[in-house]
Amino acid sequence: MREVTEPSLVTAPQAGGLADAVFDHAEADPGRVALGRRAAGEWQDVTAAAFRDEVLALAKGLLAQGVRFGDRVALMSRTRYEWTLFDFALWCIGAQPVPLYPTSSTEQVFWMLHDAGVTACVVEHEDHAMTIGSVIGRLPHLARLWQLDAGAVEELREAGTRIDDDVVHRHRMAVTPDSPATVIYTSGTTGRPRGCVLTHANFMTETDNLVRRYEPVFRSRPGDEPSTLLFLPLAHVFGRMVQVAAVRGGVKLGHQPQLSAEELLPDLQAFRPTFVLAVPYVFEKVFATARREAERAGREGPFERAVEVAVRYAEAQEARAFGTGSGPGAALRLQHQVFDRLVYARFRDVLGGRVRHAMSGGSAMERRLGLFFAGAGITVFEGYGLTETTGAATANPPERTRFGTVGVPVPGTTVHIADDGEVWVRGGQVFSGYLGDPRTTEAVLRSGWLATGDLGSLDEDGYLTITGRKKEILVTSGGKSVSPLVLEERVRAHPLISQCIVVGNDRPYVAALVTLDPEAVAHWLQMRDKPPMEPAELVRDPDLEAEIRRGVVAANTLVSQAESIRTFRILGAQFTEEQGLLTATLKLRRRAIEKAYAVEVEALYGK
Incomplete structure (x- = not known):
């Protein structure tokens, strides 16, 4: 197969921008818990109405401090509640957040701030402020710097008290789907990072289709309040996509700044999400930790048997889904039940106890690992995407997951394999181009198709497998x-x-x-x-x-x-x-x- 299309499940947005969802949700259901916020070591609920009020107050402060429609404002921080707050406040007034990785070098920071023409910057702490300060003399357009750990939100909220709410709403109403929402710089594995201009429509098309397609798996059980703990970096498009999808889709959103197992696992157990999105590294760490604990306890043999049973069980379920088998047999089902009580339940407890589904992206997951997690009661839907595709371009469908592949096109997307094996993508989530770089934009955007630079193949059912990078x-x-x-x-x-x-x-x-x-x-x-x-x-x-x-x-x-x-x-x-x-x-x-x-x-x- 050389090409496969998945029809869109939503209509293309005709008006408005990303911030509208905050106000729409608050009006429709003001008491619904929209976010979880970590404060004084405890998780506190934030209602839809409370979040709207915070976004509005911050937007007023940004206007009072001189941020204008179309301005680009850099965000340099780990994943935390305030990042989401600033994103939606900036979108309220038609400004464009420019994420910077908190680990970026001084020269990387200078290049991105200079290339994007950033006029203001929000940083997390003093070290980041010093990084910005070391290059500010070479950035004549950069006029303002706020520090989250030094009370930036409170300072801006106070500054905006004299601004009428209507001023913010007039800005918000002027935002259209084709307005630039953000400039996200590529990670730059082979050269200087390039700024991908993503519009409000790119995010709305991407996230609304994903929410519609995957909404049934956001809950661990029918009737559960859907929730996810975001620990991916918000400077990366994957984390940003999750943030927007959660807010637009009514999924309770929490934030965790550390990707290390020591910091992440306690928060997973305290927040108890129903669905998580991660990179393979997280699943690998969970598995490796469990294996080491089993060896220390002298249960290496039973653990390996439990792994083998989980893999065989998931393989049998996969075969049944694709019509090539009848599913797990009676003996295998019995073994699986025994290990579910002794081993698999502990894996689920590590992720908070309520997670039954997860999504993985960023790099490839080994097929056997995916099969094990599925057999242990947590189905990981592997997907594939780029900054240029606003996140996911393909993902495994819930009812027919083919482990070891990155799935089929997400709704509204077409995937084509070129003659040389390169993967091409077309859809409403494909970016509008690289900032100030029309030559490179023309090289990758070809009559509506994005030439991804990745090599891959489509099987007879339209599932994509990535085999490498052309340049690698x-x-x-x-x-x-x-x-x-x-x-x-x-x-x-x-x-x-x-x-x-x-x-x-x-x-x-x-x-x-x-x-x-x-x-x-x-x-x-x-x-x-x-x-x-x-x-x-x-x-x-x-x-x-x-x-x-x-x-x-x-x-x-x-x-x-x-x-x-x-x-x-x-x-x-x-x-x-x-x-x-x-x-x-x-x-x-x-x-x-x-x-x-x-x-x-x-x-x-x-x-």
């Missing part, structure tokens, strides 16, 4: 083309491995650099009565090398001999965003890594 294809000196993505994902499936980068461009064979998961390695050493080791000693440990080799051999079974990893090197440190080796969404910056580890790469080839 390696060509060995023998002329063999290799997509590193499949190999890297499979290597990372080994519990001791954190990251993997495959190299081999213009080289005689394919090789890899591997980093270790510190928690997993500490557990591995403890279970084998080995003393803690320094990184330099650890990477030379023959037992550890044998373990990593097993992961590499498993990955090689997926490809031909010419594409297989011939040799690898274990590194003593992980690739980090602070080093400039990862994007803010944890994608590898390949060129930067190969440059930083040039000596290690050369050693792989005996040089």
Whole structure:
């Protein structure tokens, strides 16, 4: 199959903007709990009417402080309640939020503020303020800076007390669906970030179709109040899409600023969402933590049997959904019931106890992991999208999830596979272009189609599988083309491995650099009565090398001999965003890594 279309479930927006939903919901059901807010260590409910009043007061303050219709205002913060508050307040007055990753370097911050012509900036704390302050002399248009942890919301609310509500409403009524809503900068894995201009219509089309299609799975049980805890970065389009969908779809929204398991898991258990959206890293961490706990308790064997039963159970359900099987047999159902009480219920409790469905994006999830979670009672719908598509372009449908794929087009979207295997997307969520860069815009937007730069294939049922990036294809000196993505994902499936980068461009064979998961390695050493080791000693440990080799051999079974990893090197440190080796969404910056580890790469080839 070369092309598949999914009809839209909603009509294209004819008027208004994103902020209208805040006022519409408050008028229709003022007492409904719209958000959860963490205060003094406790979760507090925020009603639709209360949120509207806060948005209106902040919008008045922004006007009083000189923010005007069409101005671009940067937001540099972790995910928190105030970000959502500022987003909708800025949309009320026709301004355009420009998100900045809180980990961005000084030069990255300067480039984005300069390129977007930002006139004001909201930061989270003093360190961010100092970053902005170090470049403010080169930004003549940047006139105002507010700091959340220094009372920015209160300051602006006070400043707006003399502004009439009608002034805000006149601005809000002037916003149209084709008005720019935000400029989101790409993560820049291969060069300088580009600003994607996304309109109000892009977000409305995207989120309204998703809410209509997936609304039944937002609840864990019929009658539940739908809720989600947002821990994805709001500087990324995925988090932003979730935020808008929750507000427009009437889903209670909470915020959590830390993606680490130590910070995230307690809040999941306290907030108890009915539905979560995450990146594969989160599901991998939950699984790895559970496996280590089972090993410590001497229950490694029963745990692995529970995993196998969950995978087989989900596979049988998948086969029944696609008409290729009759579903789980009686013996398998009995085994599943036993493990549900002993093992699977604990997984659900980790995510708060009420989650039965989740959505994963940002990078690929290993099929077996998806099958396990489904068998354990949490179906993860894997999807695919870009900043340029306002989030999801494809996603697995609830009733027919095909694990290991990124699903079918979301409603209102067409996916086409070009002659060279590139994935093209068309739909109302496709962006209007790159800010101030018509040449690049023309290169990727072709008669309404977005050329994504990703390679993929559609199966006979219209499910998309992503196989790599056009720019990341390696060509060995023998002329063999290799997509590193499949190999890297499979290597990372080994519990001791954190990251993997495959190299081999213009080289005689394919090789890899591997980093270790510190928690997993500490557990591995403890279970084998080995003393803690320094990184330099650890990477030379023959037992550890044998373990990593097993992961590499498993990955090689997926490809031909010419594409297989011939040799690898274990590194003593992980690739980090602070080093400039990862994007803010944890994608590898390949060129930067190969440059930083040039000596290690050369050693792989005996040089």
